[in-house]
Amino acid sequence: xxxxxxxxxxxxxxxxxxxxxxxxxxxxxxxxxxxxxxxxxxxxxxxxxxxxxxxxxxxxxxxxx
Numbered sequence: 126x127x128x129x130x131x132x133x134x135x136x137x138x139x140x141x142x143x144x145x146x147x148x149x150x151x152x153x154x155x156x157x158x159x160x161x162x163x164x165x166x167x168x169x170x171x172x173x174x175x176x177x178x179x180x181x182x183x184x185x186x187x188x189x190x
Contacts, residue, residue, distance in 0.1 A: 130138075155163065170177050 170180075
């Protein structure tokens, strides 16, 4: 059985786990094939308003499912 911890310690552990998870996802995303560097990908998206609109609409639709 574990020793009880203060609420602050518990919340700090949750926050740290979230930070670690976010950093790992970002590390994986930067190494994903096919997209190039994030800055290049974002620059291409900025030049293609129709694609951005379609991606946003698709994202919103999926969130409502």
